[in-house]
Amino acid sequence: xxxxxxxxxxxxxxxxxxxxxxxxxxxxxxxxxxxxxxxxxxxxxxxxxxxxxxxxxxxxxxxxxxxxxxxxxxxxxxxxxxxxxxxxxxxxxxxxxxxxxxxxxxxxxxxxxxxxxxxxxxxxxxxxxxxxxxxxxxxxxxxxxxxxxxxxxxxxxxxxxxxxxxxxxxxxxxxxxxxxxxxxxxxxxxxxxxxxxxxxxxxxxxxxxxxxxxxxxxxxxxxxxxxxxxxxxxxxxxxxxxxxxxxxxxxxxxxxxxxxxxxxxxxxxxxxxxxxxxxxxxxxxxxxxxxxxxxxxxxxxxxxxxxxxxxxxxxxxxxxxxxxxxxx
Amino acid sequence: xxxxxxxxxxxxxxxxxxxxxxxxxxxxxxxxxxxxxxxxxxxxxxxxxxxxxxxxxxxxxxxxxxxxxxxxxxxxxxxxxxxxxxxxxxxxxxxxxxxxxxxxxxxxxxxxxxxxxxxxxxxxxxxxxxxxxxxxxxxxxxxxxxxxxxxxxxxxxxxxxxxxxxxxxxxxxxxxxxxxxxxxxxxxxxxxxxxxxxxxxxxxxxxxxxxxxxxxxxxxxxxxxxxxxx
Numbered sequence: 150x151x152x153x154x155x156x157x158x159x160x161x162x163x164x165x166x167x168x169x170x171x172x173x174x175x176x177x178x179x180x181x182x183x184x185x186x187x188x189x190x191x192x193x194x195x196x197x198x199x200x201x202x203x204x205x206x207x208x209x210x211x212x213x214x215x216x217x218x219x220x221x222x223x224x225x226x227x228x229x230x231x232x233x234x235x236x237x238x239x240x241x242x243x244x245x246x247x248x249x250x251x252x253x254x255x256x257x258x259x260x261x262x263x264x265x266x267x268x269x270x271x272x273x274x275x276x277x278x279x280x281x282x283x284x285x286x287x288x289x290x291x292x293x294x295x296x297x298x299x300x301x302x303x304x305x306x307x308x309x310x311x312x313x314x315x316x317x318x319x320x321x322x323x324x325x326x327x328x329x330x331x332x333x334x335x336x337x338x339x340x341x342x343x344x345x346x347x348x349x350x351x352x353x354x355x356x357x358x359x360x361x362x363x364x365x366x367x368x369x370x371x372x373x374x375x376x377x378x379x380x381x382x383x384x385x386x387x388x389x390x391x392x393x394x395x396x397x398x399x400x401x402x403x404x405x406x407x408x409x410x411x412x413x414x415x416x417x418x419x420x421x422x423x424x425x426x427x428x429x430x431x432x433x434x435x436x437x438x439x440x441x442x443x444x445x446x447x448x449x450x451x452x453x454x455x456x457x458x459x460x461x462x463x464x465x466x467x468x469x470x471x472x473x474x475x476x477x
Numbered sequence: 478x479x480x481x482x483x484x485x486x487x488x489x490x491x492x493x494x495x496x497x498x499x500x501x502x503x504x505x506x507x508x509x510x511x512x513x514x515x516x517x518x519x520x521x522x523x524x525x526x527x528x529x530x531x532x533x534x535x536x537x538x539x540x541x542x543x544x545x546x547x548x549x550x551x552x553x554x555x556x557x558x559x560x561x562x563x564x565x566x567x568x569x570x571x572x573x574x575x576x577x578x579x580x581x582x583x584x585x586x587x588x589x590x591x592x593x594x595x596x597x598x599x600x601x602x603x604x605x606x607x608x609x610x611x612x613x614x615x616x617x618x619x620x621x622x623x624x625x626x627x628x629x630x631x632x633x634x635x636x637x638x639x640x641x642x643x644x645x646x647x648x649x650x651x652x653x654x655x656x657x658x659x660x661x662x663x664x665x666x667x668x669x670x671x672x673x674x675x676x677x678x679x680x681x682x683x684x685x686x687x688x689x690x691x692x693x694x695x696x697x698x699x700x701x702x703x704x705x706x707x
Contacts, residue, residue: 172525172532173510174673174681175611274675284615285656286675340483340491385498386612386619388525388532390489412527412612423487423537449487452537 150216151301152265155249157294158210162366163269163287164262165201168277172411176286178391179279180407182366182430183260185325185459186224190264192463193221193241193320195470200268201278203294205261207433209252210294212263214244218304219266224326225258225431240319241470258326259433267304283367283408316469324458327428334425335443335451339394341382341416349376353418354442358402362434366408369429371438372401382416389413392421394440404429404438422448424455479505479556480531482545488522488537490545492552495529498649500621502529503609507686512555518547526685527610528619568605568688571653573644574699575601575666582632582663586646589629598693600624601665606651606689616655616673616681620689623651635661642667644691653683669703 164187167180181187181204191200203210209227222229222238229236230251236242238261244250255261271278271288280287289298342350358373376396389395389412393405397415404421405413406429421429422443432438480492492509495502506526513524513533521544523534535544575598576583587594606620613619628649636659639645643654645662654660655672672682683689694702 169522169534171615171680172523172534173611173685174679175613175615175617176680275680286615337486340485385496385528386610387493387527387530388489388491390486390532390534392486410612411525411532412610417485420486445484445487449537452487456537 150218150267150304151299153213153215154210154294154296154298154300155213156211157296157298158205158252159208160206161210161294162204162280162282163201163271163278163289163294164204164280165278166199167279167407168275168281168286171275172388175411176275177281177284177409177411178407179277179281179284179287179366181262181279182407183224183262183427185427185455186260187262187264188459188463189239189320189325189466190221190223190262191268192466193223193239193470194219194264194266194268195467196264196266196268198463200264201271202262202264202269205252205255205263207259208254209261209263211252212250212300214246214248214250216246216304217244218302219243220250221264222252222261223264223322224261225255226322226326227255227261228253237319239322241316255433257433258431260430265300265302267302270301270303281408282365283410318469320462320466325427327431332428333439333441334428335422335448336394336419336440337422337443337445337448339417339419341384341396342418344378344380344382344416345418346377346379349374349378352376354440356439358438358440360432360434360436360438361401364434366406368395368403368405368409369432369438370401370403376400376402376418378416384414384416386412386414392423392426393417394419394421406430422451424448424451480509480552482549484545488534490533490535490548492531492533492548493529494531498528498609498621500607503607503621506531508555509552510685512551513548515555516547516551518544518551520544525610527612568690569683571644571668571670571689571691572694572698572702573602573666573668573691574694574696575644577696579640579643579667579699580665582645583665586627586629586663586665590626592626597627597665600627601651602691602693604651604690606691608683608685608687608689609650610685611681611683614655614658614673615675616683617658618652618672618683618687618689620651620653621649623649625649627651629663631661632663635659639664640667642669642672644668667699669699669706671706
């Protein structure tokens, strides 16, 4: 069973939960930048949380479905049509064989996610179906989608996409899509934070930064107030991870995303709370970013709370899908 | 304690063993990594050595006091029984076709070192190197052990495309580009070996702590080895 890519969109990649366990070989984590959005899309298709879907950037693809199936679209709000008829986000949506799904440009936010019932069925590369564009790793040689690509999927149970049996509800996206671009991101102190001048530390936590257009899945580049060291910093390359806020010699911080290198040689001034990585993923070039200070304990607490809510919601979706669609 | 431990994120600990690039410090990093691998602590996802530090990623929630205690204990026990964690003494031999069109910077390195190109090759193949860490790209080894005479600052003007297999010198280190990448190191030759292949197990030819030597080959042997790879 397959999907044909008619138009690829601006930058559409295969993503799942990522590629852990290979950092010692220089292989990064990758995976969906807004991970909860992909998880919810998968839940809405009755998929496991690690199923592979599509990550869309700013402008979505046009896809033709060659079999009956159902899908779900989450993340940044964007217009969706199936053969010209509007379709909702944050809900299971039936698609008939031969129908064309068109995803438009995001109104706000940066990244959208498409899950397909059963998940996209590529052979995993090092345990993951995520595209790592920078490392050219993953199915499709780790590249973004192109027109003419064929995406295989497997529906595990033969439950047909049938408008009559589809649920009529949709999720409230508000907790999962942050439309208040001004709300600050929580930042834990990094190893070299104390090496900034007092004025710089104050500016970091009070002033606005703006996202530059050369941002990508490797990192979100910020321009903003001047940040200065009290003395030059000599350091050697050490392990790096998504969420690191690095300050290179240019003076413009980079907040690392899921495709960041496994090591970095520039000073780190902060670490974004993991709960705020999805919110960073949804900021687009030109958007403002503010930081607020947080401790590791606060970040852990917020993450545990979100995981509870997310797991609870996945269970609720599963229950309701079973009732309505007759899933096992 | 021989290292400083910092919880740098909800799921990540960083163990620092020093603050400079040094073979003895790097050996302690690898000994600790080996001890942690052997201990197979539950919840540990990644154990990634760098020059003087070790990154340990774990399942969120297991980053508690008990994991930190278990890591410290495993490393200390590893230190108490160092023989079990000695890096593999067998050196891995990397065939390299030096100079010519595959090593366009060999002459520049020779000029900087005040040596002839042949003397640069002779010194490069004499060294015994250690894979200090992998990074920059999947399978890219940072090798320690370069003859001090061959230390050359990175190119002022980095190349946008360095061919796969290029053997290069950057500062005090030598390394091998696993695939075509941008790069600022000086290219002195090329190996026909494939440094990284996700379909191979293990995917990286050179693991952290591997001992490496280079062997000079000619164009004919390069062609033969490259053909045998396919």
